[in-house]
Amino acid sequence: LKRKDASVGFYNVKNMAAVDPDEYVVLDEFQDALEDQPEANKRDLEISIEDTRHAVNLFFNNQFDEAVAYMEPKANESMYHSLGFATLSFIKAVMTCDEKDVNKAVGLTKIASSVCEKFRKPNNLTDRLVNLSISADENNYTQEQLHAELCYAEALLERALLTFVQDENLMNFIKGAVRSRTCYMSYKKCVQYLVSHFWTDENIRSHYESGVKLGYGTFNLLVSALPQRVLRLLEFAGFSGDRVYALNALKSAAFMHHTLRWPLSALVLLVWNLIVVYCLGTGESDLELSKTLIRTLLMHFPKSSLVLFFAGRYAEIHGNFTKTEELLQKSIDQQSTMRGFHHICFWELMFCNSFQQNWKQAFKYADLLYMENHWSRSSYAYFCASLLIAQNTSDCNANVEENREKILQYMRQVPLLKVKLSGKSLPLEKFCVTKSAQFFNHNFLFIPIYELIYFYGGFSCLANNEIAMKAVLEDIESKYKLLAGDSSTMCLKHLQSPFQAEQCLMEVISRKVDLKVNTYLLSNAYLEIALLHYESGNVESVKNYLTKAKECKNYLVESRTHFRIHSLEMRLKNPS
Numbered sequence: 307l308k309r310k311d312a313s314v315g316f317y318n319v320k321n322m323a324a325v326d327p328d329e330y331v332v333l334d335e336f337q338d339a340l341e342d343q344p345e346a347n348k349r350d351l352e353i354s355i356e357d358t359r360h361a362v363n364l365f366f367n368n369q370f371d372e373a374v375a376y377m378e379p380k381a382n383e384s385m386y387h388s389l390g391f392a393t394l395s396f397i398k399a400v401m402t403c404d405e406k407d408v409n410k411a412v413g414l415t416k417i418a419s420s421v422c423e424k425f426r427k428p429n430n431l432t433d434r435l436v437n438l439s440i441s442a443d444e445n446n447y448t449q450e451q452l453h454a455e456l457c458y459a460e461a462l463l464e465r466a467l468l469t470f471v472q473d474e475n476l477m478n479f480i481k482g483a484v485r486s487r488t489c490y491m492s493y494k495k496c497v498q499y500l501v502s503h504f505w506t507d508e509n510i511r512s513h514y515e516s517g518v519k520l521g522y523g524t525f526n527l528l529v530s531a532l533p534q535r536v537l538r539l540l541e542f543a544g545f546s547g548d549r550v551y552a553l554n555a556l557k558s559a560a561f562m563h564h565t566l567r568w569p570l571s572a573l574v575l576l577v578w579n580l581i582v583v584y585c586l587g588t589g590e591s592d593l594e595l596s597k598t599l600i601r602t603l604l605m606h607f608p609k610s611s612l613v614l615f616f617a618g619r620y621a622e623i624h625g626n627f628t629k630t631e632e633l634l635q636k637s638i639d640q641q642s643t644m645r646g647f648h649h650i651c652f653w654e655l656m657f658c659n660s661f662q663q664n665w666k667q668a669f670k671y672a673d674l675l676y677m678e679n680h681w682s683r684s685s686y687a688y689f690c691a692s693l694l695i696a697q698n699t700s701d702c703n704a705n706v707e708e709n710r711e712k713i714l715q716y717m718r719q720v721p722l723l724k725v726k727l728s729g730k731s732l733p734l735e736k737f738c739v740t741k742s743a744q745f746f747n748h749n750f751l752f753i754p755i756y757e758l759i760y761f762y763g764g765f766s767c768l769a770n771n772e773i774a775m776k777a778v779l780e781d782i783e784s785k786y787k788l789l790a791g792d793s794s795t796m797c798l799k800h801l802q803s804p805f806q807a808e809q810c811l812m813e814v815i816s817r818k819v820d821l822k823v824n825t826y827l828l829s830n831a832y833l834e835i836a837l838l839h840y841e842s843g844n845v846e847s848v849k850n851y852l853t854k855a856k857e858c859k860n861y862l863v864e865s866r867t868h869f870r871i872h873s874l875e876m877r878l879k880n881p882s
Contacts, residue, residue: 402646
């Protein structure tokens, strides 16, 4: 196997951005060459990589149990089998957010780290000097030791990511991954080895290259998402958070279709572009890349419930809600062995129906999550209550009294079901508990479902469906024009009425002394004005309002707002 452009270097970001599926010679020729070799002559490392690749293919083809069963027998003796076994559990945990799945995955990543440690180069004095300077002769490493270093770093990264899944706090990712700098330094060594090591087998090298780009790219991408004050401290301590570099590395790996980790790299990019930048950012996603990745994945895995989910999410972002429901239902229908995968579809279907004001259908999915998913039953109870409130205030609801009793039942459950992870409450649950208390204090909540849609970036989806957006605006105004504030602002903003939107936001700011409970409105009002001025090109005004937003302290879902503030700051820094 030979690269067509041997000059493409890992550090050359511009070249990496241009990498495409044609960077390597024809995949079929490579596969045929492997098939012609007698099985007995294949090296253990190559066999273990191919075994892991087979398991990944099984997983993406909805054969979850078969994939796990295929990897488990050698999980305590082979580094790739151990890492593959842990990675399958990791993907499941990330997609389901179930506490049992997360705890199991954490345990398996620890085992994988231990297994990989056995294959790493002995940690003698010379190796410790390498850790400091990364300048020793990398050719002293065998290819097995190099892959062991990569797998070791990957296991550490997965364990760190699982801490974020538990409570949405990227600081826990930092604490988990780099307290001793082990994960970061391992990846840094891997980058150096990729460039300077003399590789005797291009196949083994290409698997290594895609793994380095996947891991180091993911690491840098997550660090880049941290608020500026935290990022500065990490960069001072030697950590980098170059988002452009990270995205190009992941893009390059996602197009290396002959390697083990290409579908995982594509998955990371889809999670980032279709979910993270909307929930924790300001919607600055690469939708063209996402479209290409989804098409490519569907060519390889046409019935993958996981890929169909992202296809549905892609349609939802484009405002095609009918197509969204069709694709998400298709994802659900593809498999029945992993109910947790159904739950992520229920989550999107809940929002998708809310966008269309199909309150009963949205409640159906919220109630399914409340009954079946244990990630945050407190939050699900609040979602159920909020959707019933929306039903009760709609024009065509005949079950007002019945719903009112259900609302009380769900609201009572919100504080009772609150959980703590590592001694801390989930930020979303803090918000829901506070709003529940507010409901009982005033026997009233104003458009709570639209608040939730806002916090999860739902108005970016509504922005691409003018009919649905206008209907939402009419719904809000018909309920209570004066107090519509933040949510009607989102409708006006996305309906290209920035002046009216800013007037609503300034009204919120003018009443800041009256904000006793909903103090989060002030910081988000400043942020939304900054976003409006960003669209009009008024950079100095953007910076001014972002400064005001950052000056707000101790309000609900503060970390989520700071992620969005940082996201806009990154857009100012990198306007492309």
